[in-house]
Amino acid sequence: MSGGAKLPVRVAEVVQVNDLIKRFRFVTRDGSPMPAFSGGSHTVVEMDDHGTRRLNPYSIMSDPADSSGYEISVRRDDVGRGGSLYLHNHVTPGMEMVISHPVNLFPLDTRAKKYLMFAGGIGITPFLSQIAQLSHHGGRFELHYSARSRALGAYMDRLTAAHPDRVHCYFDEEDQRIDLPRILANQPIGTHLYVCGPKGMINWVLDTARAAGWPEPALHHEEFLAPPVGDAFTVQLAATGKTITVAPAQSLLEAIEAAGVDAPYLCRGGACGQCETRVIACDGTIQHNDHWLTDEDRAEGQKIMPCVSRFAGKHLSIDR
Amino acid sequence: MSLDFTPQFDGFFRNETFRDDFTYRNSPQNIRRFAFPFDRDDYMYSVNMEPHTPGRPGSVFEHTFDVDEHYVSEMIDRAKVLAQDPLRCQSLPHMTLAGWDLLELIMESKARDYPQWFSLEKDGNRWRWINRPMGIDQTFTFLDESTLPYGPFEYITRQTQGDFSLQDERDGTLWMDAGMITSQADWSLDFDIGMNFHEWHAPVPLAHEMGVFDRALKFLLKLQHGAPVRRYNWTMTVNPLLDTAPETYPEWGHMRTLPTQENMGHMMHLRVELQGLFRLPRSNAIAFSIRCYLAKFEELVTVPKWGRRLHRVVRDIHPDVAAYKGFLRNRDAMVEWLSKYDDGKPTSPGWWPDDEE
Structure with missing residues (x-):
């Protein structure tokens, strides 16, 4: 399963922290302990925003020693693509949601003085x-x-x-x-x-x-990137034989998933490298927005990170 | 303090040795569940990883940590190795939290999968662990080292079959910063500790050119908690020696000159490592388990499919791979002995014995 192991959770608490930030507490649905995690971990929260599937990464801010729940804090972004607005406006205590197992891309080096x-x-x-x-x-x-x-x-x-x-x-x-x-x-x-x-x-x-x-x-x-908004573009998925159009406020990864194609991912923020995909043909410019590919990778033009990167040009075909 | 245990063989666990008189052998039912690692008639290096999810009932894949009839005797052998050479278990200071992670993973898994042998009761951080086959009943405080006779890593790996190393993740690679290594295929923890992924794999032939280690590292750095993976590795060992360490080479190296056509079936063992990789939750480290399974050639050929296949794999293997695995000098003799069990018939795909056999 792409995206790794999932945790079915219930929203236990929603707290308005200040004008821009709300805090959400997730607990297991059956009352069992949440998995332990390490400081600096994030979880990917899955949202069904009135038919649009959104998956956004948020750092877990609660004490790793507290296995009774995870807490995230979300800053409202009024001009973003809508994930934070969905959480702020529609997520209430008692709701059942699905989040990913914690992943740590920002771990403490335990040797540090x-x-x-x-x-x-x-x-x-x-x-x-x-x-x-x-x-x-x-x-x-x-x-x-x-x-x-x-x-x-x-x-x-x-x-x-x-x-x-x-x-x-x-x-x-x-x-x-x-x-x-x-x-x-x-x-x-x-x-x-x-x-x-x-x-x-x-x-x-x-x-x-x-x-x-x-x-x-x-x-x-x-630094987690929100997938940037851009012009719509068309991509050929060579492995599955589909051709998809990526909408302005949609990421390439989201468009692939919306077409029913299972694609790997973890952070969905351009940081982890999991969604790296081979470019088969490209007549145009790939807008690399990730932190993953090296300058050499970008110069070669053989890879794209569909979670945050976009395309402008005549034709793009990828191995998915 | 030390780990005093009272073995309880109980009719299921075999009382046997991996040294001196070498009384180790597999019961007939244990042969059929052997971790036979060849799913086709030839072999070359590959990353060959798959999710470590519960597999075929009765097989070595059924549970997270397989406990079999050799458990108690393997733990006795480990205690002997450590008594002679305490450096076979080391944990750098920053790996203590990872040791607790591993202790929790193993205790929870075994208590869940083998309730007849293991139990774990928790009252907050006050835990009671019972290991009936080893006669251990220990109450301790989770995350408080002073309440156990050893550090958490050594404590739990003295009670768990297979070698373990703990990899710290930093600077875009993995560092072998802890290990319990007493049943190894000729490598040394004391030599490798503190090395990174490419450093400790440097001696492996061919695989670097194939890019195997770059791909494997990239895969491992994305390993997630709750989604462990596994793979097989294998070699050959003369006599059922768990401990084939560089440190003790003078004691076992000469045994490789002993096999003949007469004793091959009894003396030559296929040595399989079932390797598991687990992301640990509190420390973000990766635990690597290397579980060693040994089977005599004469045991393996009781499964006709395995007899045919083992002959073909050994016959056709790249000589560099045979040399690295340490059996090039015996390869021709092994092929000669195994050829009697290969009638040339086709074999079915996959590891498992055929049902009608």
Whole structure:
């Protein structure tokens, strides 16, 4: 089965965290424990949005030691493709849903002497489960968390109450900035850096660390891409003999699935590599939007990641 | 503290040896459930992985961790190996959580699949584990190492057939950072520990050129919790030695000169590894189980399909593969002995014995 093992769950709780963010708690339908997971994991939530199948990845923010349920926090995106709006507007306690087993593309390196974390906005969610895990095992960490305003700084209160000396908060509205060069200069050898947030923040943190001489294996980031909206395009599925049209707000992967073709996937956000598909013929331009393929892969033009990438041109045929 | 156990053979478990007088053998019913690894009449390296889902009842695929008639004697043999060489079990400090993950996976699986032999009771993190074949009744605190006689990894793998290694995932590859290796086909944990996936596979011939390891690693990095996979590997071993380690080569290496046409059926063993790969939930590490099954040639040829097929596989194998697996010097003699059991008839596809046999 593509997408891996599934967990049938019930929505136990929905909490409005602030103007933009809601928190959802999932429990098993039969009351048994949820599978254990590692801090930084995500789950793919399956949604039936009035006939449109949506599968979006969300970091699990709850304590990995708590096997009674998983919690995710979802930021409402009013101009996105609709997954967050569906969760905000239609998902209520008691509903039965299906989510994937946890997958971790942002794991803690358990050899690290210290964990230096940078979160921007909703990018705080993987750090919440990581910090819970580290708290149980006595791991050292330091979190720098920036949000637009105090009102939108989700979970800042609980973090600063639990870890007053380790959590540092910053607010764009108050012109507070992370003093990155100074923070990077003050870390012990063996520190690993983790960053999750907007693309600009990730690039800034990683580039600054690299320029300061941080070793590449000590730098970790996670960014899930929503499949970008674009022009409609037509694709030939050579293995199954079908020709499909991908709608503007639909991903190629979703269009393949809508045609009844089973295709592999995991994260659906351009990060994990599971959906990699061979290109058989291409007369046009593949718009590679993933983090998976290397520059050499893209130059060769033999592969496409259907979860986030699109096409413009005369003809595209893929091995699916 | 140590793991004191009182073996309970109970009529099902065989009391036998894998050293000295070599009393190991398979009962007739155990031969027919042997993990025969050839699904066709020839062999070449491949990734050959499939989902590790419950398989044919009675077969080695029926349960997550197969427990068979050799269980108790294998655990006694492991304890002897560890008493002589404690470095056969090692776990780097950052792998303790992965050890707990494995302990939980094995205890839950065995208690579910073999309730007549194993039980696990949980009261929060206070657990009681009963292993009746080994005479063990242990109450301990999950995630608290001080409540077990060994670390969690060594504790549970002293009670589980097969070798185990734990792979940490980082920097886009896997690192062998823990292992319990006492029934291995001539490789050393003490040498390999801390190596990454390509480093520890470096000695394997041909497969690198075929891209097997690049593909296998890519596959493994996407391995998901709740969706384990398995594959077969195999070699040949003279005498039923579980422990064929480089460290003890002087003790067993010379045995490879002993086979003759007269003793081949009794002395030569097909050694099959049923390898399982499990993503572990709390640590995100990958557990690799390497379960060794041994069968004498004279046992295997009691299944006519296997006799025909084994002859053809050994006869036609690439010499580099035979050399790496350590049986090139005996290959011609093995083919001569096996040829008596190959009448040239076609064989059916797949591993299993034919029903009418």
